[in-house]
Structure formats: structure tokens, C-alpha cells
Amino acid sequence: MATTAQLFEEPFDADEYIERLAWRTPGGGSKGGAEAFDPKRLLEEFENHIEELKQLDEKIQRRVEKLEHQCHREAKEFAHKVQDLQRSNQVAFQHFQELDEHISYVATKVCHLGDQLEGVNTPRQRAVEAQRLMTYFNEFLDGDLRSDVFNNPDKIKEAADIIQKLHLIAQELPFDRFADVKAKIASKYHDLERQLIQEFTAAQRRGEIGRMREVAAVLLHFKGYAHCVDVYIKQCQEAHVKEKLDETRHSDVEQYLKNLYDLYTRTTTLATKLTEFNLGSDKHTFLSKLIKSIFSSYLESYIDMEREYLRTRGAMILQRYYDSKNHQKRPIGTGSIQELKERIRQRTNLPLGPSIDTHGETFLSPELVVNLLQETRHAFERCHKLSDPSDLPKNAFSIFLLLVEHLCVEHIDYALEIGLSAIPSSDAKNANLYFLDVVQQANSIFHLFDKQFNDQLMPLISSSPKLAECLHKKKEVIEQMEVKLDTGIDRTLNCMVGQMKHILATEQKKTDFRPEDENNVMIQYTTACSKVCAYVSRQVEHVRKSMDGKNVDTVLTELGVRFHRLIHEHLQQYSYSSMGGMLAICDVAEYRRCAKDFRVPLVLQLFDTLHALCNLLVVAPDNLKQVCSGEQLTNLDRNLLHAFVQLRVDYRSARLGRHFS
Numbered sequence: 001m002a003t004t005a006q007l008f009e010e011p012f013d014a015d016e017y018i019e020r021l022a023w024r025t026p027g028g029g030s031k032g033g034a035e036a037f038d039p040k041r042l043l044e045e046f047e048n049h050i051e052e053l054k055q056l057d058e059k060i061q062r063r064v065e066k067l068e069h070q071c072h073r074e075a076k077e078f079a080h081k082v083q084d085l086q087r088s089n090q091v092a093f094q095h096f097q098e099l100d101e102h103i104s105y106v107a108t109k110v111c112h113l114g115d116q117l118e119g120v121n122t123p124r125q126r127a128v129e130a131q132r133l134m135t136y137f138n139e140f141l142d143g144d145l146r147s148d149v150f151n152n153p154d155k156i157k158e159a160a161d162i163i164q165k166l167h168l169i170a171q172e173l174p175f176d177r178f179a180d181v182k183a184k185i186a187s188k189y190h191d192l193e194r195q196l197i198q199e200f201t202a203a204q205r206r207g208e209i210g211r212m213r214e215v216a217a218v219l220l221h222f223k224g225y226a227h228c229v230d231v232y233i234k235q236c237q238e239a240h241v242k243e244k245l246d247e248t249r250h251s252d253v254e255q256y257l258k259n260l261y262d263l264y265t266r267t268t269t270l271a272t273k274l275t276e277f278n279l280g281s282d283k284h285t286f287l288s289k290l291i292k293s294i295f296s297s298y299l300e301s302y303i304d305m306e307r308e309y310l311r312t313r314g315a316m317i318l319q320r321y322y323d324s325k326n327h328q329k330r331p332i333g334t335g336s337i338q339e340l341k342e343r344i345r346q347r348t349n350l351p352l353g354p355s356i357d358t359h360g361e362t363f364l365s366p367e368l369v370v371n372l373l374q375e376t377r378h379a380f381e382r383c384h385k386l387s388d389p390s391d392l393p394k395n396a397f398s399i400f401l402l403l404v405e406h407l408c409v410e411h412i413d414y415a416l417e418i419g420l421s422a423i424p425s426s427d428a429k430n431a432n433l434y435f436l437d438v439v440q441q442a443n444s445i446f447h448l449f450d451k452q453f454n455d456q457l458m459p460l461i462s463s464s465p466k467l468a469e470c471l472h473k474k475k476e477v478i479e480q481m482e483v484k485l486d487t488g489i490d491r492t493l494n495c496m497v498g499q500m501k502h503i504l505a506t507e508q509k510k511t512d513f514r515p516e517d518e519n520n521v522m523i524q525y526t527t528a529c530s531k532v533c534a535y536v537s538r539q540v541e542h543v544r545k546s547m548d549g550k551n552v553d554t555v556l557t558e559l560g561v562r563f564h565r566l567i568h569e570h571l572q573q574y575s576y577s578s579m580g581g582m583l584a585i586c587d588v589a590e591y592r593r594c595a596k597d598f599r600v601p602l603v604l605q606l607f608d609t610l611h612a613l614c615n616l617l618v619v620a621p622d623n624l625k626q627v628c629s630g631e632q633l634t635n636l637d638r639n640l641l642h643a644f645v646q647l648r649v650d651y652r653s654a655r656l657g658r659h660f661s
Contacts, residue, residue: 021049133165140166140184150188156199160192160218193222205239245298253309260298261382267291268385302386303395306379307402313375314406321368325361329414360434363415364441369407373452376403380456393464400457400470407449408477412442416484423491426498433495433539435488436546442485443548446478489555496539497562503531504570513580514649529587533594536563540597553600560595560603567591568610577649581617588614608632616644 025045026038145151149159167189170182196219203211245263248256271287322329379399387395419438424431453474461467507528543555567588576584592607612632619627627633628641645651 021045133162133169140181140188145188156192156195157214157218160196160222163189163192164221189222193219196222253305254313257302257306257309257382260295260302261385264291264295264299265385267294299386299388303383303391303398306382306395307398310375310379310399310402310406314372314402314410317368317371317375318406318410321365322363325363327361327363330418360432360437362434362438362441363418364412364438364445366441366444368411369445369448372403372407372411373448377452377456380460384460393461393466396457396460397466397470400453401473403449403452404473404477407445408481412445412481413484416442416481416488420484420488420491423488424495426491426494427502428495428498429502431495431499433492433542435492436542439485439489440546442481443551446481490558493555493559493562496535496559497566500532500535500563500566501570503535504528504566507531508570508574510574513574513576513584515577515579515583525586525590526583529590532567533590536594537597556598557600557602560598560600561606563591563595564603564606564610567607571610571614572643572647574647575649576617576647578618581614581648584617585611585614609636613641613644616641617648621650 022042025042149162163185166185170178170185173182175182196215200212200215200219203215245256245259248259268291271291274287376399380396383392383395383399415438419435423433423435453470457470458467461470508526512526512528539559540556543559544552547555571584571588574580574584588607588611592604592611595603595607598604609632612630613636615627616624616633624645628638633641
């Protein structure tokens with residue numbers, strides 16, 4: 001049976017069970033083994049096993065019946081216990097009801113007794129209180145306050161209770177008989193009220209919340225209780241404002257200005273919200289006076305601290321930038337000598353003083369500009385909020401002047417001066433021209449400056465006389481910068497032309513236009529032409545990147561005219577054979593192709609005319625007159641046409657001069 005029980009282990013599988021039983025029977029294996037298969041023995045084993053299973057089933061069934069009987073018995077016992085508990089609970093509930101009724105009866109008796117006692121005690125207390133008040137009233141009537149309660153500061157709470165009751169009684173007395181005593185009581189009333197408010201204020205400053213609660217409870221019955229509320233609100237604001245501002249007023253001006261702006265803005269916002277409540281007919285005036293009393297000492301000195309902060313902060317930002325460049329600022333001269341130099345430079349375009357090498361540094365910093373404009377923007381916001389309306393335009397103008405000083409004079413104008421000093425002379429070789437980069441950055445910076453002028457400053461001064469001053473100052477700054485920009489651009493163009501001239505002088509050979517072998521010229525244009533065009537294309541692209549708007553066309557027009565003049569004068573330095581003239585025409589055609597990059601009609605027209613002039617170098621003598629009468633040459637000076645014809649090597653032999661006689 002034990003073996004059979006093992007065969008029923010979970011999980012149970014009938015097929016597996018039969019297979020395992022057969023495998024355990026000697027000679028019962030299906031695959032043979034040590035003993036041959038014996039079906040009779042297997043059948044006998046199965047029959048025996050079936051009997052064992054029947055016995056096992058009977059045993060299990062008896063055990064189940066025993067357990068069921070035991071379960072029924074325990075269920076009946078549990079039901080009896082539950083019934084006993086319910087009966088006990090019912091008895092306890094009845095006892096509780098009886099106790100509750102008894103307590104209610106006793107409480108009713110106690111309340112009735114209390115009412116009776118109170119009915120007897122209340123008149124007695126009133127009589128005692130009336131006698132006490134009459135005693136104090138007699139002291140006021142005699143004019144001699146002898147009681148300790150009126151002379152001991154520690155008993156101010158008790159004195160306040162007495163004087164408040166006497167004040168109510170005095171209101172009911174006839175004025176003609178008790179005028180003097182009523183005045184004395186009223187005087188003491190107001191004196192105690194004032195002392196209580198002072199005590200409340202002192203306790204608030206000391207942070208004694210418990211004492212404040214006691215004094216406020218006493219003042220609750222006085223007419224000045226509302227004033228106590230006002231004092232509390234004012235003290236809360238003053239204590240908070242003083243703590244936030246005084247700790248940074250001298251140690252950190254930037255944080256002080258931020259805190260002042262934040263506190264004042266939040267206070268005015270709160271006042272706006274408070275006007276929605278019923279605070280009386282003059283609530284706007286009351287709130288305005290309250291705010292002024294809190295911030296007046298700070299607002300009076302605001303603009304001076306704002307200007308001093310901006311002056312210091314601007315100087316620090318500038319110095320930090322130049323220190324990062326390891327640059328010591330050069331003093332920009334002033335006075336009659338400097339003005340004389342400036343006039344000479346503007347009229348003659350001569351570089352006065354030695355040229356300096358900036359190594360490509362423009363000394364203009366977008367990051368510095370953003371920092372200055374950001375500081376100024378915050379200053380304008382604070383100025384708008386913290387300035388008195390009558391002083392707002394004046395204060396805003398003073399902030400604008402500081403921005404002009406730091407950004408336009410100390411940074412942009414200084415960079416232009418350095419840029420002008422760095423422009424090499426027109427005959428310098430392989431000169432690096434960085435002034436156009438200065439122009440580009442200066443224009444970008446001034447656009448930001450102009451945007452802040454319109455967005456931040458104009459709304460503050462638009463309706464005041466300061467508007468004219470601001471516009472005049474801005475115009476003055478623009479004109480000063482434009483003079484230096486124009487001077488620098490003009491000198492830069494001269495350097496470009498000088499570099500072209502240097503290329504032509506070193507690369508152009510006389511034999512280019514009078515080749516020894518007229519029949520063996522294999523080039524499309526000369527080396528000098530190729531290098532000049534490459535240089536010009538780079539400079540045109542540089543100008544386009546550095547300028548904006550109409551300035552691009554203006555500068556490119558001037559550069560194109562000078563470029564044309566240089567090539568025109570350069571070509572007149574040589575004499576030309578027939579093949580050399582063809583090569584000159586090819587050069588001019590390449591110059592004209594380069595001139596198309598300017599996208600300026602005038603420049604292209606000049607090179608078209610020059611190309612037509614070069615045709616005079618190769619045209620047959622008999623056709624000269626016809627060519628000179630062509631559309632492009634007919635309006636030109638005859639002397640100019642004659643000068644070009646004279647450049648031909650066959651001028652004298654072919655007697656070409658007779659065509660111009």
C-alpha cells in the first residue's frame with residue numbers, strides 16, 4: 001500500500017501510473033530486460049493491485065466520514081457559544097441604557113443647581129463690580145488717582161478694562177454736571193489706548209506673538225482697535241522691507257536694486273488687489289500714503305544708486321572684456337590737436353600716426369553688448385516702476401546717457417579708432433584688411449542699440465521735453481560713428497586698390513602685350529589679370545558680408561569705379577601689338593566678368609566702355625573711324641580715343657593719327 005501511495009504523487013497521470021506499475025513488476029516490462037515478458041504474472045500483479053486500491057478507497061472513505069462527523073459536532077458547539085454571547089451582549093446593553101438614564105437625571109439636577117447658584121451670584125458680582133467702579137469714579141471725581149492699578153505699568157491690562165467701562169458710563173452722564181470728570185476719563189482712556197498701541201508695536205518688533213495677542217485682546221474693546229490693525233500691517237511691511245533692503249544696501253547694490261524693485265512691485269500689486277474690497281471712500285489715497293511711508297526713504301535715493309551701479313557695472317564689463325583680450329586700452333586724445341588731426345584725416349584721408357597690428361581683432365564683443373543692454377533694460381524697468389512720474393523722463397535720460405557712454409563711446413567708438421589706426425597705408429603689400437569686420441559688427445551692435453532705444457526708452461520719454469534731447473543725442477552719436485565708418489571704408493578701399501596696383505606692378509610684364517612670337521600665344525588672359533580678378537572677387541564678397549541694405553551698393557559702386565580707373569590707367573602704360581591688343585581685350589573681358597559680381601549697372605557699363613576702347617588696339621586702320629562712331633564710343637572725348645589709339649605699335653607707321661585730325 002505504501003508503494004501504491006507513492007504512485008499517486010501529484011501531478012497524477014493515469015497512463016504514466018500504469019506504465020510505472022508494469023515497469024515495477026518483474027517480467028512486465030514492454031521492452032524486455034533481465035527477465036522475459038510474462039503476461040500471466042503481469043495480470044496477476046494487476047489483479048492484486050486492484051484489490052489494494054479497493055482497500056485504500058475504503059480506508060479513505062472511512063476517514064472522510066470521521067472528519068465530516070467531527071465538523072458537524074464542532075459547528076453545533078460554535079453555534080451554542082454565539083447564542084450565549086448574544087444573550088450576554090443584550091444584558092450589557094440594557095445595563096448601559098439604565099446608566100445613561102441615571103447620568104442624564106444627575107446632569108439635569110446639576111444644571112438646575114448651577115442656574116440657581118448663578119441667579120444668586122450674578123447680582124452679587126454686579127454689585128461688587130459696581131461698587132469697585134464707583135470707587136474708581138470717585139478718584140476721577142476728586143482728581144486724585146490713588147489706586148495702584150492706574151499707577152503701575154504692569155497692571156495696564158486691568159486699568160484698560162476699568163477705564164473702558166468708566167468711559168462707557170461717562171457717556172451716559174449729563175455734560176453740564178460731569179463735564180470735568182468726563183474729560184478726565186476721556187483723557188485717561190486715550191492715554192491708555194496710546195500706551196497699548198505702543199506696547200503692541202514694541203511687542204511686534206521684539207517678535208513676542210503671545211504679548212501681541214494679549215494686548216490686541218484688550219484693545220478689541222477700544223475705539224482705536226482699527227489703528228492697531230493698521231500698525232500691525234505697517235510694521236509687518238516695514239520690518240520685511242527693512243530686513244530685505246538694509247542688509248544689501250551697501251554690500252551688494254545690484255541685489256539691493258533687484259530687491260527694491262521686487263518688493264515695490266509686489267506691494268503695489270497687492271494694493272491694487274486690496275482696492276477691490278470695501279476699505280472706505282478714500283482707499284486709493286490711504287493705500288498710496290501707506291506705500292509711500294514704507295518706501296519713501298528708499299525711493300528718494302533710488303536714481304543716484306541706479307546711476308552709480310550702472311557706471312560701475314558698465315566699467316567692470318568693459319574692463320573684463322579687454323582683460324580677456326590682454327589688451328590695455330589706448331587713451332583716445334581730446335583737445336585741439338586731436339580735433340585738428342581728425343579734420344585733416346577726414347579731408348585728406350591720410351593715416352596720421354603709425355599703423356598698429358590688431359591681428360584681426362575687431363575689439364567688438366557681442367557678449368559684452370548683450371550684457372550692457374541687459375543691464376540697461378533692467379535699469380529702464382526699475383526706473384519706470386520706482387521713479388516719480390514727474391522725474392521719470394529725466395531719470396530715463398540719465399540712464400540713456402550712461403548707455404551711450406559705455407556702449408557707443410567706450411566700446412564702439414574705441415573699436416572704430418583702433419580699427420582706423422590698424423588700416424595700413426595704400427602702398428602696403430599683402431595687407432590684411434579687418435576694418436570691414438569692424439563695420440559689420442558695429443552695424444549689428446547699433447541695430448541692437450536702436451531697438452532698445454525704441455522699445456525701452458521711447459515709452460518713458462515720448463510725452464516729455466526730454467524726447468528732443470534723446471533724439472538729438474542719438475543723432476549726434478550716429479553722425480560721429482558714420483564719419484569714422486566712412487573714413488575707414490574709404491581708406492580700406494584705397495588699400496584694396498593699392499593691393500591691386502601692387503599685383504599689376506609685380507605680375508604684369510611689358511612683353512605680355514608685345515609677345516616675341518605673335519603666332520604662339522596660348523593663354524586666354526594674363527597672370528596679372530587672373531590674380532587681380534581673384535583678389536577683387538574676394539573683396540566683393542567681403543563687402544557683401546560686412547554691409548547691409550543700400551550701403552552694399554554704395555560701397556561696391558565706389559570700389560568698382562576705383563577698380564575701373566586703376567585698370568584704365570594701367571592699360572595706358574603699355575604699347576600693344578596686334579596679338580597683344582587681343583590679349584588686352586581678353587583681360588578686359590575677364591575684368592568685365594569680374595565686374596558683374598558687383599551687381600552695379602554703372603560699374604558694368606564702365607567696363608563695357610573700356611572693352612570697347614580696347615577694340616581700338618586691334619581694329620584695322622581703315623575701320624577706326626567707324627568704330628569710334630559706334631554706340632559705346634561716340635560720346636567719349638576724342639582725346640581719350642586718340643590716347644588709346646596711340647598705344648598701338650603701328651600708330652606711326654600706319655599714320656593712324658590722321659583719323660583724329
